[in-house]
Amino acid sequence: MISPYLESILIFAGINIILALGNFFPFSAGLPSLGQAGFMAVGAYISGVLTLKFSFPFFLSLLAGGGAALFVGILVGLPVLRVRGIYIVLVTWAFGEAIRVILLNIEYVGGSGGMGGIYPSTTLPLVYLIALIVAIFSMRLRNSRLGRAFQALEADQDAAESMGIDLTKTKMTAFSFGAFVCGIGGALYAHYALYVEPSNFSFSLSSEILFFSIIGGGGVFVGPIVGAIIFTFLPEVFRFLKDWRVIFFGIVLIGMMILRPQGIISRDFYNRCSNFLRSFLLRKGLIEQVDDH
Amino acid sequence: MLVQQLINGFALGCTYSLLALGYTLIFGVLKILNIAHGDVFMVGAVIAANLILFARANFLFALIGSMIGTMIVGILVERLTIRPLKSEGRPLLPLPPLITTLGAVWVLEELVIKIVGAQVQPFPSLYQEMNFNFGPFAVSLSQLIIIGVSFFLMFCLHLVVAKTKWGKGMRAVAENAKTACLLGINVNGTILITFAVASALAGAAGLLVGLSYRAFSPFMGVEIGLKGFAVILFGGMGNIWGAMVGGLILGMVEILSVGYLASSFRDAFAFGLMILILLLKPAGLFGSR
Amino acid sequence: MLEVDDIYVSYGHIDAVRGVSFNIKKGEIVTIIGANGSGKTTTINTISGILRCKKGSIQFLNKNITRMAPHNIVQLGLVQIPEGREILTTLSVRENLEMGAYCRKDKKRIQQDLEETGFRFPVLKERSKQPTGTLSGGEQQMLAIARALMARPQLLMMDEPSLGLAPLAVENIYQMIRQLKKEDITILLVEQNAKKALLTADRGYVLESGKIVISNDAANLLLNDRVKEAYLGAEK
Numbered sequence: 001m002i003s004p005y006l007e008s009i010l011i012f013a014g015i016n017i018i019l020a021l022g023n024f025f026p027f028s029a030g031l032p033s034l035g036q037a038g039f040m041a042v043g044a045y046i047s048g049v050l051t052l053k054f055s056f057p058f059f060l061s062l063l064a065g066g067g068a069a070l071f072v073g074i075l076v077g078l079p080v081l082r083v084r085g086i087y088i089v090l091v092t093w094a095f096g097e098a099i100r101v102i103l104l105n106i107e108y109v110g111g112s113g114g115m116g117g118i119y120p121s122t123t124l125p126l127v128y129l130i131a132l133i134v135a136i137f138s139m140r141l142r143n144s145r146l147g148r149a150f151q152a153l154e155a156d157q158d159a160a161e162s163m164g165i166d167l168t169k170t171k172m173t174a175f176s177f178g179a180f181v182c183g184i185g186g187a188l189y190a191h192y193a194l195y196v197e198p199s200n201f202s203f204s205l206s207s208e209i210l211f212f213s214i215i216g217g218g219g220v221f222v223g224p225i226v227g228a229i230i231f232t233f234l235p236e237v238f239r240f241l242k243d244w245r246v247i248f249f250g251i252v253l254i255g256m257m258i259l260r261p262q263g264i265i266s267r268d269f270y271n272r273c274s275n276f277l278r279s280f281l282l283r284k285g286l287i288e289q290v291d292d293h
Numbered sequence: 294m295l296v297q298q299l300i301n302g303f304a305l306g307c308t309y310s311l312l313a314l315g316y317t318l319i320f321g322v323l324k325i326l327n328i329a330h331g332d333v334f335m336v337g338a339v340i341a342a343n344l345i346l347f348a349r350a351n352f353l354f355a356l357i358g359s360m361i362g363t364m365i366v367g368i369l370v371e372r373l374t375i376r377p378l379k380s381e382g383r384p385l386l387p388l389p390p391l392i393t394t395l396g397a398v399w400v401l402e403e404l405v406i407k408i409v410g411a412q413v414q415p416f417p418s419l420y421q422e423m424n425f426n427f428g429p430f431a432v433s434l435s436q437l438i439i440i441g442v443s444f445f446l447m448f449c450l451h452l453v454v455a456k457t458k459w460g461k462g463m464r465a466v467a468e469n470a471k472t473a474c475l476l477g478i479n480v481n482g483t484i485l486i487t488f489a490v491a492s493a494l495a496g497a498a499g500l501l502v503g504l505s506y507r508a509f510s511p512f513m514g515v516e517i518g519l520k521g522f523a524v525i526l527f528g529g530m531g532n533i534w535g536a537m538v539g540g541l542i543l544g545m546v547e548i549l550s551v552g553y554l555a556s557s558f559r560d561a562f563a564f565g566l567m568i569l570i571l572l573l574k575p576a577g578l579f580g581s582r
Numbered sequence: 583m584l585e586v587d588d589i590y591v592s593y594g595h596i597d598a599v600r601g602v603s604f605n606i607k608k609g610e611i612v613t614i615i616g617a618n619g620s621g622k623t624t625t626i627n628t629i630s631g632i633l634r635c636k637k638g639s640i641q642f643l644n645k646n647i648t649r650m651a652p653h654n655i656v657q658l659g660l661v662q663i664p665e666g667r668e669i670l671t672t673l674s675v676r677e678n679l680e681m682g683a684y685c686r687k688d689k690k691r692i693q694q695d696l697e698e699t700g701f702r703f704p705v706l707k708e709r710s711k712q713p714t715g716t717l718s719g720g721e722q723q724m725l726a727i728a729r730a731l732m733a734r735p736q737l738l739m740m741d742e743p744s745l746g747l748a749p750l751a752v753e754n755i756y757q758m759i760r761q762l763k764k765e766d767i768t769i770l771l772v773e774q775n776a777k778k779a780l781l782t783a784d785r786g787y788v789l790e791s792g793k794i795v796i797s798n799d800a801a802n803l804l805l806n807d808r809v810k811e812a813y814l815g816a817e818k
Contacts, residue, residue: 032388079568079571079572082572083571085387086325086326086387086391087571089387089388089391090326090522090526090567090571091567091568091571094564094567094568094571095568097519097564098561098564098565098568101560101561101564203515207395211392214388214392243403243406243407244403246399246400246402246403247399247400247403247404249396249399250396250397250398250399250400250403251396251400252396253392253393253395253396253399254373254374254392254393254396254397254400256392257378257389257390257392257393257396258377258378258393261378261389458684461673461677461680461681461684462684464670464672464673465670465673465681465684467672468670468671468672469668469670471632471664471668472664472668472670474630474631474632474652474653475630475632475652475656475661475662475664475668476656476681476682476684476685476729476733477652477653477656477657477684477685477733478653478684478685479651479653480652480653481651
């Protein structure tokens with residue numbers, strides 16, 4: 001059995017992985033979102049309310065949390081459709097904060113005092129199961145038609161449109177996937193922390209989630225996963241820095257952007273690794289030659 | 294009393310305008326949002342407070358001191374977090390500077406916390422607060438100072454942008470950096486001076502806000518930072534008049550909302566405004582895109 | 583006056599210019615012709631300092647300008663009129679002209695020059711306070727040239743001056759170019775409109791895929807079969 005401390009970190013890492021992938025969906029379609037904490041909040045609160053006040057079974061409220069986040073995601077996605085570039089960041093930021101402020105004013109869920117006493121339904125295996133499902137989904141998505149549409153959008157929106165890609169549908173899909181997954185992440189968080197308040201879901205959390213993709217590498221789904229893991233474990237590893245930690249991370253952030261803006265796992269790096277792996281396994285006769293399409 | 298609220302809002306709005314001007318100047322020449330600008334404002338307040346407390350500075354000294362101090366900090370931010378991102382011939386992508394300036398925010402805030410502590414602290418007072426009555430309305434001394442200094446600075450800025458070599462160069466760079474290069478304008482130097490001017494304005498705003506709220510803290514930058522964004526979005530990013538007018542409008546709207554609606558909605562107004570503008574006219578009220 | 587020696591310029595992995603060398607002597611009009619994407623604008627932007635070459639060197643007036651900052655290059659007297667003219671629309675006609683003299687320090691002569699040089703185009707003089715949006719394509723090109731002249735250039739580089747202009751306007755521009763030559767201004771003309779360019783220039787270079795494939799006197803290039811076929815629309 002592992003220590004509660006380690007278990008706690010692992011669960012946070014798992015939830016962060018889910019959130020990171022949740023941010024990755026819109027990010028990989030060229031929609032960098034600074035509002036994912038808002039969707040997380042929706043998932044957390046809705047699922048919390050359902051289990052706490054309506055005694056819903058956990059899995060149902062988990063899905064309902066995700067579903068509610070999905071719904072909000074569609075609402076937020078509408079204005080996001082109409083803007084480009086830096087404005088997307090601003091719109092998502094504004095909405096993320098708006099959600100937080102709205103929650104702050106709803107007495108039913110405790111307002112600024114938050115909502116507590118949520119049943120501890122989140123377990124380590126569950127978190128990683130869900131993380132695995134989302135990760136596999138991301139992997140399959142990459143080679144699918146939709147995934148390629150995302151990549152085209154990210155590279156050049158106008159070119160993608162002239163190739164016949166339905167911008168509205170694609171962007172909306174990317175955005176709602178992201179909202180749904182972040183909602184699930186939020187629900188898992190709520191049932192682990194047992195207490196949620198609006199200030200948990202602030203701009204700093206949204207920016208952290210965005211960092212998972214940016215530092216880990218936004219070109220490929222492995223990047224955000226790596227980013228999430230690093231972000232969760234790094235503060236522990238650097239605990240000895242004490243209150244110089246934040247300054248250190250700030251400098252690392254700046255340094256990364258200057259020296260390696262494509263993130264740790266760049267698309268290039270991933271391709272080279274997987275090609276190497278594939279040819280290695282081929283030579284060992286462990287897999288068969290498959291024609292690339 | 295409506296007019297009284299408007300006066301209060303106007304004074305508040307002046308500080309927003311000063312801050313928004315900084316954002317808009319920087320956006321104009323670099324086409325990026327400098328998230329660290331709000332913290333430069335905060336540093337201004339901290340410097341001013343310390344100058345008054347420990348150097349017995351009077352208003353003018355504190356003002357000049359904080360403006361110079363923030364100028365230096367602003368230049369450092371530009372040199373360390375933005376300049377290294379530029380690669381020749383290609384314009385800056387929007388995302389990396391966002392990240393690096395965010396990193397700068399972390400560093401600045403933590404450094405300030407180390408030096409002055411994390412709590413809200415009282416801002417030393419420089420004068421006896423008093424009210425001037427104009428018939429049924431009252432204007433406090435603080436408000437008069439804020440409005441006076443802000444308008445003076447904005448007027449100076451207007452002159453500088455319209456008449457000086459830097460000002461003309463800045464306008465050229467803001468429109469088309471490559472052509473500005475070809476005209477012999479030192480683009481990097483112009484950007485540096487723009488940062489210096491923008492930061493100095495933020496420093497002044499820091500002093501003014503500190504004086505009128507009688508408090509300062511390392512976290513005051515983040516709050517007002519968002520308001521600054523809302524203002525430039527509203528007024529048009531890169532548009533100087535938009536920043537000035539937008540700030541005043543936001544100030545008045547906020548105070549009116551506190552007076553006529555619940556006070557917890559006050560901050561929501563900045564967001565609400567942002568969202569509304571982004572939905573209806575993303576280029577801002579005075580924007581042109 | 584200008585010596586470009588074996589420069590290589592690339593955008594990321596794409597090599598746009600691969601080993602280009604040429605020179606320009608004082609008082610000449612030299613033209614570089616080539617199709618779209620052949621590397622003309624890349625070359626001219628590298629000379630202006632906006633892009634950096636990986637290899638090679640550029641000398642202007644016997645000074646090494648390979649690594650010089652763009653604004654310093656302009657101060658030496660090497661002025662580019664970019665493709666598409668790039669007039670500053672937030673400034674009036676007069677202010678655009680004044681911007682041309684940005685790096686000059688002699689205030690009095692700038693005023694004088696404004697009258698002589700800037701307003702040698704009567705159209706510009708008429709519209710001096712107007713915003714530039716009211717100018718036609720040809721007039722904008724005149725403004726761009728006048729603006730460049732305000733910098734008192736030793737070498738004027740023009741990137742596709744005839745682009746998007748009606749034939750009459752093009753003729754006006756080229757008359758202007760010939761006039762400038764008489765005033766002892768050296769000119770580098772980068773053009774897709776090969777015929778006009780070769781009729782006006784003294785010497786020419788043909789650029790294809792980032793390399794210079796032919797270099798000769800302009801008169802000879804006009805008679806060259808390859809040039810005729812590819813660039814002059816000759817009938818077979």
